[in-house]
Amino acid sequence: MRIKIAVVAGLGVLAWLLPYTIDSYAIHVVNVIIIFALLAVGLGLAMGVAGQVNLAQVAFFGVGAYATAILTTRAGLGFWFAAVLAIVITVVIGLLVGTPALRVQSHYLGIVTLGLALAFTNWVTNAQIAGGAEGISAIPAPELPGVDLSSEYLFYYLELIVFALALAFGLFVVRTGLGRRMRAMRDDSLAAGALGAEVPLLRMTAFLLASVYGGVAGVLYAGLIRFVAPESFGIANMFLLLGMVIIGGRQSLIGCVTGAVALYLVRELLSDHPTYAQIGYGAVVVLVVVFAPTGLAGIPPRLRALRRSSGTAARLQPFQAYETDVSSDDATILAIDGISKHFRGLKALDDVSLSVATGEIRGIVGPNGSGKTTLFNVISGLYKPTAGRVEFGGRDMTNVTPYRLSRAGLSRTFQNLRLFGDLTVRENVLVALDRSRTLDSWQYVLAPWLVSARDRRLRAEAGAVLDRFGLVEFAGQAPKALPYGIQRRVEIARAVAARPGLLLLDEPAAGLNGEEVRQLGEMVRSIRDSGVTVVLIEHNMGLVMSLCEKVTVLAGGRIIAEGTPAHVAATPAVIEAYLGDVMEIPTEATR
Numbered sequence: 001m002r003i004k005i006a007v008v009a010g011l012g013v014l015a016w017l018l019p020y021t022i023d024s025y026a027i028h029v030v031n032v033i034i035i036f037a038l039l040a041v042g043l044g045l046a047m048g049v050a051g052q053v054n055l056a057q058v059a060f061f062g063v064g065a066y067a068t069a070i071l072t073t074r075a076g077l078g079f080w081f082a083a084v085l086a087i088v089i090t091v092v093i094g095l096l097v098g099t100p101a102l103r104v105q106s107h108y109l110g111i112v113t114l115g116l117a118l119a120f121t122n123w124v125t126n127a128q129i130a131g132g133a134e135g136i137s138a139i140p141a142p143e144l145p146g147v148d149l150s151s152e153y154l155f156y157y158l159e160l161i162v163f164a165l166a167l168a169f170g171l172f173v174v175r176t177g178l179g180r181r182m183r184a185m186r187d188d189s190l191a192a193g194a195l196g197a198e199v200p201l202l203r204m205t206a207f208l209l210a211s212v213y214g215g216v217a218g219v220l221y222a223g224l225i226r227f228v229a230p231e232s233f234g235i236a237n238m239f240l241l242l243g244m245v246i247i248g249g250r251q252s253l254i255g256c257v258t259g260a261v262a263l264y265l266v267r268e269l270l271s272d273h274p275t276y277a278q279i280g281y282g283a284v285v286v287l288v289v290v291f292a293p294t295g296l297a298g299i300p301p302r303l304r305a306l307r308r309s310s311g312t313a314a315r316l317q318p319f320q321a322y323e324t325d326v327s328s329d330d331a332t333i334l335a336i337d338g339i340s341k342h343f344r345g346l347k348a349l350d351d352v353s354l355s356v357a358t359g360e361i362r363g364i365v366g367p368n369g370s371g372k373t374t375l376f377n378v379i380s381g382l383y384k385p386t387a388g389r390v391e392f393g394g395r396d397m398t399n400v401t402p403y404r405l406s407r408a409g410l411s412r413t414f415q416n417l418r419l420f421g422d423l424t425v426r427e428n429v430l431v432a433l434d435r436s437r438t439l440d441s442w443q444y445v446l447a448p449w450l451v452s453a454r455d456r457r458l459r460a461e462a463g464a465v466l467d468r469f470g471l472v473e474f475a476g477q478a479p480k481a482l483p484y485g486i487q488r489r490v491e492i493a494r495a496v497a498a499r500p501g502l503l504l505l506d507e508p509a510a511g512l513n514g515e516e517v518r519q520l521g522e523m524v525r526s527i528r529d530s531g532v533t534v535v536l537i538e539h540n541m542g543l544v545m546s547l548c549e550k551v552t553v554l555a556g557g558r559i560i561a562e563g564t565p566a567h568v569a570a571t572p573a574v575i576e577a578y579l580g581d582v583m584e585i586p587t588e589a590t591r
Contacts, residue, residue: 015160019153027152031224033264034159035217040244040256041170042213048250049174050206051186053110055238056097059120060211062233063090064218066124069136069228074129079142079223087215094211101203105189117238125230135229142223149223159220166213170253172448173209176455177434178441182206183251184420184431191418194380195431195498196406201438240267243285248295251422255297262296314477316486317470319523322530331394333358333502333533334379339388341374341557348374350557352388356502361528362535363548363565370554372537373415376504380412381405393501407435411500413491415507415537421480425471425490428479429462432497462497469493469523485516489523496527503527505536509543521547545569 019027039061046054067086071077077085100112124130131137141150142158149155173179184192185202193199222228240263248259263281270277288295294302334356341349349371356362364372377383379390381402390398397405411432420428436454443450466472469489474482479490488508495503505524509517521543528534538544544551545565553561553574561571568574 012164016157019156024152027156029264029268031152031156031159033261034156034163035221035224036241036244036264037257037260038163038166038213038217038220039241040248040260041167041253042210042217043241043245044250044253044256045170045173045182045213046206046210048245048252048256049179049186050182050202051189052098052101052203052206053106054097054113054207054210055110055242056113056117056120057210057214057241058233058235058238059097059117060090060094060214061218061221061237062120062124062228063093063211064215065222065228065233066130066136066218067215068219068222069139070129072140072222073136073138079140083142083219083223086219087212090211090215090218091208094207094214095204097211098204098207101207102200114235114238118235121230121234124233131229133230135227137227139222139226139228141226152224155224159224162216162220166216167253167257169444170209170213172451173444174253176444176451177430177436177458178205178438178444180423180427180431181434181438183423183427187420187422188418190382190402191414191420192431193402194382194406194412195494196403196435197431198403198438205438205441240281243281246285246295247288249297251294252297255295258296314473316474316489317467317472319470319519319526320468321522321526322468324529325531331358332356332391333393334535335391336375336379337389337391339375339378339390340386341371341378341383342386347557349378349385352554352557352559354552354559354562356533356535358501358533359528359531360533360550361524361548362533363544363551364535364537364554365539365541365544365551365568366554371557372554373506374557375554376412376506376537380410380504406498406500409499409501410504411495411498411502412504413495413506413508415510417484417487417491419479419487419491419494421478423478424476425479425482426459426462426466426475428490428494429465429497430458432494433458433461433465433499465493465497484511485513488512488516488520492520492523496532500532502533502535505534505538507537507539509538509540517543 018030022030039057042060043054043057046052046057064086067089068079068082071082071085072079075082097113097116101109104112125133143149147154149158174183181192181197182202182205184195185197185199189199221232244259244263245256246259247263248257249255266280267277270280292298332355336352336354339349339352340347352371352375364375366372374383378385381397381400381404384399388398389396392405392410393408395408397408420431423431463472463475466475469492471486471490471493474486474490479487482490488511492505492508508524509520512520517540524534524536524547536544536548548565550563551565551568552559553568553571561568561574
């Protein structure tokens with residue numbers, strides 16, 4: 001930590017002294033680089049951190065600059081008042097641009113945002129109020145008492161302070177709850193929603209943050225150049241900005257800044273050869289995408305991972321059982337009434353009804369394609385049922401979104417692991433522990449100390465969860481680099497960290513060896529004994545019959561048997577549909 005503080009302090013001193021060492025042209029270049037670095041940070045937050053393909057960042061830049069220009073030259077407002085209004089206007093535009101993110105993702109979102117950026121360029125080129133193709137000139141310089149900001153040397157210090165605050169704020173967001181939830185959404189929006197992340201609001205928040213950075217950059221650009229024209233906000237600069245983020249490392253704000261500085265300096269060096277410059281940008285971006293997808297910022301972590309792999313291997317510690325919750329409650333926690341789910345002509349579920357008592361371990365079994373995972377997806381809000389009703393905790397939860405169900409006390413794992421691969425094991429658990437609302441993000445601006453205090457508390461809780469599940473030595477590692485059995489344990493630990501009343505486990509023993517299955521059984525019993533109701537889908541019949549008090553059997557989307565393990569094991573329809581006469585079924589006497 002001391003080394004980091006020393007490095008930051010040293011860079012700050014060098015940045016502060018920089019104007020004393022360069023000429024007027026160089027200071028102009030540096031000023032423009034800072035503006036592009038601001039834009040890159042905003043794009044990194046939206047695209048790299050939140051995973052939202054945003055090709056409208058240059059349009060936010062243009063909105064901020066043009067709004068400042070119009071309000072100062074046409075409306076006669078002072079620069080700073082115009083700047084505040086310009087940022088507000090940019091935020092509104094950003095929220096409008098982000099609206100398609102609620103319905104489309106991936107390259108479709110890129111096409112939509114690119115179209116909106118082109119529409120902005122077309123508007124300013126033809127609108128009389130924007131000066132048309134000639135743009136707007138004679139923008140007044142910002143004023144500060146005793147400071148001549150018409151001097152680019154002094155304007156540099158204004159930019160430097162704004163940039164430092166903006167970068168510090170961005171890093172603060174990324175490393176605390178809001179940023180973790182956005183990164184989780186980027187890695188797997190479905191799993192993030194199932195853990196309580198408010199995905200629609202997070203997508204809008206990503207565009208809001210990008211628009212703020214774009215608006216601030218536009219204001220600074222208008223104050224620096226004091227002239228705006230359509231070519232400054234065209235598609236060429238958008239792809240230049242995109243190249244900066246990709247080359248630097250879109251998942252790292254420091255990488256985005258590094259990419260902005262490096263690529264703009266290269267642009268200056270090749271300013272007399274624009275054709276070669278464009279070819280060079282494209283070639284470098286392709287090479288980075290193919291050989292270093294995490295950009296320049298991803299190189300140090302890869303080197304650290306190599307050093308760690310050559311050191312002492314981390315070890316999985318024993319699971320520490322929960323204290324038994326002696327409280328008793330015979331209420332029904334989950335009631336499913338007449339649920340059907342049709343995928344066009346396929347009836348995945350057909351009039352399924354069942355109830356689960358509080359404190360029970362319920363098994364759901366059946367052959368492949370019988371509708372087990374579809375049932376879980378309906379219960380957890382991933383699918384909307386064609387017909388029927390789901391009650392959870394005594395309330396109608398039919399068609400309720402996954403994040404609302406999670407916040408109501410329902411948690412789940414998935415048949416195929418859905419861990420956040422680019423977050424550490426600790427961060428995976430932190431996402432589940434964090435119950436803060438996205439609408440409370442105003443605290444990042446007005447009460448950051450509350451955010452810091454909450455983050456410290458969550459980290460302490462995450463440490464306790466990791467210690468209980470024996471994962472402390474893996475806390476700083478990415479789960480995708482861990483053995484499969486440990487990944488399964490991480491997913492269960494993450495699901496339990498969400499403090500559920502009902503836990504859905506979808507084939508938790510899949511891919512585990514005999515000892516790992518035994519340990520899984522101990523964990524599930526202890527989780528139930530702590531007061532959590534468990535429903536699990538499982539093909540390991542030995543585990544199901546020895547663990548569950550009651551078993552429900554599905555076949556062809558319908559329930560064909562339900563009862564104690566001994567009763568189900570003796571049911572002819574079950575033997576015929578699923579178990580077969582070649583498999584030995586543990587009975588009550590042999591468990």
